[in-house]
Amino acid sequence: MDLWLSDEQVALQDAVATVGKQLFSSEQVRALAATAGVDRASWSALAEIGLFSLRLPEPDGAGLGIAEAVLALEQLGRAFVPGPLVANVLAAGLVDGVADGSVIVGLLDRDEDPLLAENLDAVDVLLVLDDAGVIAVEPSALTATALPDPADPLTPVHHVTAIPGGRPLGGPELAARWRAEGAVLTAALQVGLAQRSLDGAVTYARQREQFGQPIGQFQAIKHLLADALARVEIARSAVYAAAVTIDDPDVGDVARRVSAAKLLADEAAVGNGRTGVQVHGGMGFTWEVDAHLPLRRAWVYATHFGSIDDHAELLAEMV
């Protein structure tokens, strides 16, 4: 039993974090709003470090597991990288061109109401998921209307009113597997966002002075930030355990660990996002300061692969 990262896992994490920082500075990320949240060159750079091919068997990929994918996505969440990251990690190997970044897929859950497709103008193929399986659809064949002013400026959305038939990628087994894997991968992004919000708030609390001292010296602020730290650490633990359990299902109940991980990670990302805004005070309510951005993204991810309420109910049913 070892829930600490191996040296190889630390190296992977560092490599992804470095690329995240280089390619996705605050200015660069904000500029992506004009390109439906995705820039092809940066996307190719993510493919080059092996993000999408990570789980493919060698020599096409690195033969790694969900655990490593989780570590990578946590760092991309922390770097605030936009775009359909989880969909492409899931689809690599099943849809040609995804692994090398030349094809970008989006993912839509047919059971949602209303049906909103994200980053639609940036994707080459839209994958549609329901209990029966996954199909690949030509984005231009959808009946969809772009909605103005997305809640996360980097996650533009279309309202979809009709989905054409498509090429089947897999049946109910694939759908069930993607729902579990997708929930944990999204939870990893949430953990990264929760850490980003905390990092930003801590930096600000050390710099900003009021009443003649850094506001981070006041216990009222300290305790907000300590709670944020606790949220991210508990969520991170649950997400790592869930990922390891997906990779090795003999070690526990996959469904229970996945639901716990998604619920805790959603709460951490949203909770820490709110704390991040609050600690910045009035500046937190301005467009220029980044504090609002991870919260907006957390709100988006909280709707992916089951909401907090969905997972709470699933967990209760398992009692």
Add this chain to the structure above:
Amino acid sequence: MDLRWSAEEQAFRAELRAWLADQLPSVGPKPDPQDWPARRAFDTAWQRTLFDAGYAGIHWPKEFGGRGASATEHLIYVEETERAKAPYVGTNFVGLLHAGPTIINEGTDAQRARYLPPILRGDEVWAQGFSEPDAGSDLASLRTRAVRDGDHYVVTGRKIWTSHATVADHAELLVRTDPDAPKHKGISWLILPMDAAGIEIRPLRSVMDTDEFSELYLDEVRVPVENLVGAENDGWRVTMTTLSFERGSAFIADVITTGVLVDQLAEIARKVTRRGASAWDDRGLRAEIGHLKAELEGLWAMCLRNVSEANRTGLVGVGGSVFKLRYTEARQKLGELTARVIDRAALSMHDVAGRPTGFLVEDRLHSLSMTIAAGTSQIQRTILAERALGLPKDKR
């Protein structure tokens, strides 16, 4: 990262499980919680049983009579004993988990030879004399004085929250030996013989209506200088080094116990009628139980991460404080959920209408202590903010 137990760990677990199955039927009934001599006898008899089988001081180094188990083996030990409902460490707590480790780290060879074996064998019981009426969260402001007089310290002051004081042989005592030094620099760590003249024990009644702990009134108690552990005035550091024994393994017991309580609560909820349906049909209630289950999964994973960290570095980082903060709040949340499920059965501390609710009502009350004992949640948050997040220290 992996969640598989190694062959050695599996063998350790299997052997322990078989041994527990063999031993536990001969353990007598639990004593009356108010009968401290009986509690001591029960706890120390179990400690002796552990000692004879080589399980005493599972996490103590081998050279001091322990088993030298890894943090993971300790985790397995706690899991198995908790699942088998083996006797709790009880009155052996301070000796095994605090005084003993302190003497291992900081004591002289003579002190180790004198005090460690009786702890492991269950021959001697220790109490703790740290907190004072005016030194709680601000422990370093303690005022109990120890004045050197020949080869003795003469100790005068008051200690509080001392558990099982009436049946202890020794107490680990923090005293002020230099009143002029800065508060952390004038403290010493003494072994107080509980039969010394001048000690008065006044039991305190807890909200549970039990004599859970006592106040110690110390009036010119003469303590031999040889009972000083570590250097004079170095007692603050001495007591902090004991934390290096904390590897987070024991937390697994809290996760297991709480998991059982949640399951029992769900069981009751399925049987209780509320507005013509079972309480379990209330989606709001189920949502809260689901949240609690998620929290327990997170705490379980956090506990394993802490143990994994300890296996690598020998220490638990911020995880210990995070665990305590979240666990204690989850337990209190459970208390309030309990009340929602059992409704007016919560008016009694005993079972009502043939349903097993008494222990849940008792647990709700008892959980009040959890966010206070061993560092309040507020102190934990301040520690996390300063030590883990590097925020500037406030004026405390």
